[in-house]
Amino acid sequence: MSAADTAPVDDQTRESARLLKRVPGRARPQKEALREFEEGVAQLRQHYDPVFWPLFVPEAKNMFRWRVELECGCKHEVYTHGEDKYPDDRRFPDLISQCRLPSGEFWCTTDHGPAQKPYRDIVEWVDRKVTEFPADPVEPEYDWMDAEDWAKIRKPKPHSSAFWRVKLSCGHYEQVCTDVDWKPEDGPKLVSEERIVEIRRDFEESWAAADNPGWPEKGFERDHIRKMIDLRWPRPEPERDCFTCTQVRRITGYQRIGWLVTRTRPAPRPSTNLDREKIEARLAAAEAEVQRLRKQLDNPGNA
Structure with a gap:
């Protein structure tokens, strides 16, 4: 401090x-x-x-x-x-x-109800921690994912990931997962033009399906996905949703x-012999000045 x-x-x-x-x-x-x-x-x-x-x-x-x-x-x-x-x-x-x-x-800390997390730009990749994971299970980890999609992303062998602490444009900090060998100076990886056409089509069809409640509703999340599609699906993404902004x-x-702890005034310092000597000297000087002024009054011609 x-x-x-x-x-x-x-x-x-x-x-x-x-x-x-x-x-x-x-x-x-x-x-x-x-x-x-x-x-x-x-x-x-x-x-x-x-x-x-x-x-x-x-x-x-x-x-x-x-x-x-x-x-x-x-x-x-x-x-x-x-x-x-x-x-x-x-x-x-x-x-x-x-x-x-x-x-x-x-x-x-008051519960103000659910709030949608806004997306903020990542302005700094602060530091990272590498975490080891076992092989993914054969069955999908998520209820909403079917076996075919799970097979595409499943990692059958033990693997590692890097978890970065990132600073966002709002001034808050979040966590982003990347490949272990990725560095901020490498920039994000992009998919091909052909692949982004497929991704866009898949999302638009899923959003249009009235019987598919699993995909995000209109709002920050869907706007974010469309933005990432326009950027050719960068990985890692250049922005992150901020939970802290909702709290x-x-x-x-x-x-x-x-x-927090009551402060008491210090007790007055007791007078010492040195203090008394100073006071007596000031008193003697004042008495001498009074005597000088009395003589001037008694003898105005000498003033």
């Missing part, structure tokens, strides 16, 4: 201070908030060697409590490192990828609660 993150800032001069408001509702009892925080810290410590705790494990005494309101209307309690760091300055965790959300976003909400306001 840099000095800029912790330096006190006047609310009136901060751009993000425009979100300071009274958030409806009441804060939880301090003891309850502190107990929950300490439970989370105990779990976090299990993931790090003690030597790294000062870097990755927060201390309750440094945390400031806020109530935040999201664009969906939900209210949540959050913490920041100090009272001068606003909630929309902090990058909160993505509860699925464990990466950080863009500033000003928060994962809303996060923008912070629209926040209100201070107070320190």
